[in-house]
Amino acid sequence: xxxxxxxxxxxxxxxxxxxxxxxxxxxxxxxxxxxxxxxxxxxxxxxxxxxxxxxxxxxxxxxxxxxxxxxxxxxxxxxxxxxxxxxxxxxxxxxxxxxxxxxxxxxxxxxxxxxxxxxxxxxxxxxxxxxxxxxxxxxxxxxxxxxxxxx
Amino acid sequence: xxxxxxxxxxxxxxxxxxxxxxxxxxxxxxxxxxxxxxxxxxxxxxxxxxxxxxxxxxxxxxxxxxxxxxxxxxxxxxxxxxxxxxxxxxxxxxxxxxxxxxxxxxxxxxxxxxxxxxxxxxxxxxxxxxxxxxxxxxxxxxxxxxxxxxxxxxxxxxxxxxxxxxxxxxxxxxxxxxxxxxxxxxxxxxxxxxxxxxxxxxxxxxxxxxxxxxxxxxxxxxxxxxxxxxxxxxxxxxxxxxxxxxxxxxxxxxxxxxxxxxxxxxxxxxxxxxxxxxxxxxxxxxxxxxxxxxxxxxxxxxxxxxxxxxxxxxxxxxxxxxxxxxxxxxxxxxxxxxxxxxxxxxxxxxxxxxxxxxxxxx
Numbered sequence: 001x002x003x004x005x006x007x008x009x010x011x012x013x014x015x016x017x018x019x020x021x022x023x024x025x026x027x028x029x030x031x032x033x034x035x036x037x038x039x040x041x042x043x044x045x046x047x048x049x050x051x052x053x054x055x056x057x058x059x060x061x062x063x064x065x066x067x068x069x070x071x072x073x074x075x076x077x078x079x080x081x082x083x084x085x086x087x088x089x090x091x092x093x094x095x096x097x098x099x100x101x102x103x104x105x106x107x108x109x110x111x112x113x114x115x116x117x118x119x120x121x122x123x124x125x126x127x128x129x130x131x132x133x134x135x136x137x138x139x140x141x142x143x144x145x146x147x148x149x150x151x
Numbered sequence: 152x153x154x155x156x157x158x159x160x161x162x163x164x165x166x167x168x169x170x171x172x173x174x175x176x177x178x179x180x181x182x183x184x185x186x187x188x189x190x191x192x193x194x195x196x197x198x199x200x201x202x203x204x205x206x207x208x209x210x211x212x213x214x215x216x217x218x219x220x221x222x223x224x225x226x227x228x229x230x231x232x233x234x235x236x237x238x239x240x241x242x243x244x245x246x247x248x249x250x251x252x253x254x255x256x257x258x259x260x261x262x263x264x265x266x267x268x269x270x271x272x273x274x275x276x277x278x279x280x281x282x283x284x285x286x287x288x289x290x291x292x293x294x295x296x297x298x299x300x301x302x303x304x305x306x307x308x309x310x311x312x313x314x315x316x317x318x319x320x321x322x323x324x325x326x327x328x329x330x331x332x333x334x335x336x337x338x339x340x341x342x343x344x345x346x347x348x349x350x351x352x353x354x355x356x357x358x359x360x361x362x363x364x365x366x367x368x369x370x371x372x373x374x375x376x377x378x379x380x381x382x383x384x385x386x387x388x389x390x391x392x393x394x395x396x397x398x399x400x401x402x403x404x405x406x407x408x409x410x411x412x413x414x415x416x417x418x419x420x421x422x423x424x425x426x427x428x429x430x431x432x433x434x435x436x437x438x439x440x441x442x443x444x445x446x447x448x449x450x451x452x453x454x455x456x457x458x459x460x461x462x463x464x465x466x467x468x469x470x471x472x473x474x475x476x477x478x479x480x481x482x483x484x485x486x487x488x489x490x491x492x493x494x495x496x497x498x499x500x501x502x503x504x505x506x507x508x509x510x511x512x513x
Contacts, residue, residue, distance in 0.1 A: 008392045016395035020382070049236040050396060052206065052383050053326065054426045055244045056340050058305055058405065061322020062244045063341035064330075065348055066428055068206035068383060070239055070396055084389055086239075088397025089207065129251055129380075134295035136253050136379075139269040143261060 014105055014118045015086070018098040021121040023091035030097045033116040037104060038078035045073040045085075045092035071095040081106040174219045188212035197400070197429025198222055202471060203229025204330070204349040206399050206428050223351075223471050230472050241325065242385045243393060247403050247426070248305055252379040254430075257306045259374045259407060265303030270378060306375040307405050307422065316407065316420045317450070336463055343445055343466060344438075348427050350469030352434045358444075358459045358469075359437035367444045367457030371406040371423060378402045378430050402427045404435035408443050413451035421450055441465060 006012070018026065049067040056063055073085045073095035083103025085095040104113045175182065189196055189212035199211040203226045211229060218224035254270025257263045269275075271293075310316035326341035334346065347355060362369060381401050386393040404425035412418035423443030425435035444459035446452075458464055468474060 006392075008390075011390075012392055012394050015390075016382075019394060019396050020398050047236065048239045049205065049233065050239050050383070050385055051241040051328065052399060053242050053244045054247070054344075054401075055319075056322070056344055057307070057319035057422050057424045058247050058403065058426075059307075060319025061326065061339075061341050062324060063322075063326045063344040064241070064328050065245070065345070065401075065426060066201070066204040066206060067233060067236070067238070068397060068399060069210070069236070072239065074389065084387065086385075086387060086394065086396055088383075089209070131295070132253060132380075133251065133300065134297055135293050136268050136270055137296040137298040138294040139254075139271075140296070141267040141269065 011102070011105070014114070015084070015098070015102060017118055017122045017125065018085065018101055019087045020125060021087075021094075022124070023087070023089060023094035025121060025124055026091075026094050026097050026117070029117050029120055030101075033113075035100065035104065035113075035116075037100060039075045039100065039103065040078075042074040042076055042082065043072065045071055045095045047071050047090045047092070073099045075099045075103055077103045077107070079107060174217070183216060185209060185212045185216060188215050194430060195220075195222060197431050198352060198434075199225045199229055201428040201431050201434060202226045202349055202351065203233065205229050205233045223475055227472050227475070240385055242383045242396070245381045245383060245399070245401065247377065247381055247401065248303075250303075250377055250379040250381050250401065250403070252303055252377050254378040255303055255375070256377075257373070257375050259372050260306055260309070263306055263375075265301055303377070305405070307407070310374075310407065310420060314419065316422060317410070319422070334466060336466070337448075338462055338466060340442075340446070340449070343462065344424065344426070344442060346466045346469055347425075347438045347441055350438075351471035351474070352431070352437070354469050354471070355437040355441055356433060358465055359440035361457065362440050362444045362459045367447070367455055367460045369408045369410075369421075369423075369440075369443050371408050371440050371443060373404060373436060373439075374407040374422075375405045376403070376432065376436065378432065400429050402429065402431050402435040404432075404439040406436075406439040406443060410450065415451040421446070 048070055050070045051067050052065045053062045054065045069090050071087050071090055071092055076082045081103040083099040085098030085102060087094045087098050101113060101117050189208050195215055196208050196211045199214055199222055200206050214225035214228040217228060252268060254272060255268045307316055322341055329342060329345055380398045382395040383397050383399055384393050384395050406423040407420045408423060410419060410421040423439035425438030427435045441459055445462050447454055447460050454460055
């Protein structure tokens with residue numbers, strides 16, 4: 001994710017965190033931070049679908065698995081930064097808040113915005129993942145060999 | 152002859168009002184919320200997403216509520232909704248090797264790296280009704296075990312290293328899409344897989360079972376079954392790079408099948424593949440078996456005339472919305488059609504009876 005030499009790595013990472021976050025979590029953090037930047041809506045929140053693809057045998061030819069709902073939105077701050085929000089599901093507020101966050105992350109306030117919005121969302125996602133992984137690990141089979149009866 | 156008939160509006164309105172009331176059920180019982188369906192009837196939600204071909208747990212739960220629990224009706228609602236959405240694009244193929252696995256088992260290798268992880272499975276339950284659930288829903292919390300993240304490589308990759316498993320051919324970057332182009336035969340494997348993954352679970356299960364019972368036998372082992380969350384990544388034109396758009400729960404099944412070799416292929420194991428939205432284990436295993444049966448031509452096997460080898464039969468009958476649409480339409484008014492049948496049969500009878508009378512008179 002980071003340190004790969006990809007100039008877009010940081011932006012890609014925060015956009016991915018915003019996309020996968022729970023809409024309610026984004027709304028709560030956004031309200032708490034109280035951001036209300038002056039902006040112009042370039043593309044009003046729009047609900048659509050993305051065709052999710054898989055590969056035959058996990059490694060072979062791509063095939064269409066089915067669609068998922070996605071909402072997108074674009075904004076431009078009064079200071080000029082353009083933000084794009086692409087989020088899973090049908091949350092128009094979620095997409096708008098993601099686009100505004102993306103724009104704010106390109107301003108001088110990036111560190112504060114990261115601390116207020118992106119980092120808590122990343123931590124929440126990590127916590128959900130760790131809990132599930134720990135429950136899965138508890139169901140891992142420990143095999144043991146029975147002592148054979150014959151000499 | 153086609154005759155337009157009007158009427159029945161009042162009856163239809165009354166029927167729909169009664170339907171709404173019946174859907175709600177007794178008013179002294181609390182109403183089901185969409186969140187309850189999403190959280191507590193998750194496997195039904197998963198099936199509706201898989202066969203409705205749209206990953207959105209909230210919509211699937213709403214559809215189940217509206218359809219009064221009739222899952223095919225709910226799938227119909229999702230399919231109808233899906234058609235209203237603009238398509239933003241197609242994702243990169245999901246990387247199932249990087250799946251955050253809730254469950255991962257192999258029936259072929261006991262000591263697979265990453266281990267046998269049972270997950271929240273019905274397996275090993277005694278299938279006895281639990282009357283405690285009728286009283287209250289209190290459950291103890293599941294145990295947890297802190298563990299360093301461990302990679303879970305695909306089991307197939309081990310066989311692949313020894314050339315013991317047939318390699319998967321590459322394909323077009325943009326696969327054919329049966330939601331955009333009518334399904335035409337012969338169908339390449341990507342099209343077959345799309346059709347199978349959204350096909351009716353019962354139908355695919357029946358087809359898979361028929362291969363196990365001997366119709367195009369291809370003795371399958373479940374090399375690996377994994378269930379968990381995968382990130383979905385797509386290139387965003389306005390950004391000029393790809394981002395993760397979301398995360399979907401998937402069930403993946405890879406089977407390894409006996410293969411004696413053919414005129415064109417050396418003896419090696421072959422593979423069947425199942426990948427389905429949500430936790431849909433029965434469907435994913437069934438899909439892998441049917442996928443393998445349908446591959447007889449590309450593997451140079453004989454067509455033994457089994458139903459599961461017949462792609463026209465399988466693919467044209469797997470879709471429960473097409474099937475139920477055609478099936479259920481015959482209950483709608485066919486008054487004029489039937490009137491002409493009635494007249495025809497009366498005429499034929501008159502002629503036949505007249506002939507009998509004439510013969511008797513002679």
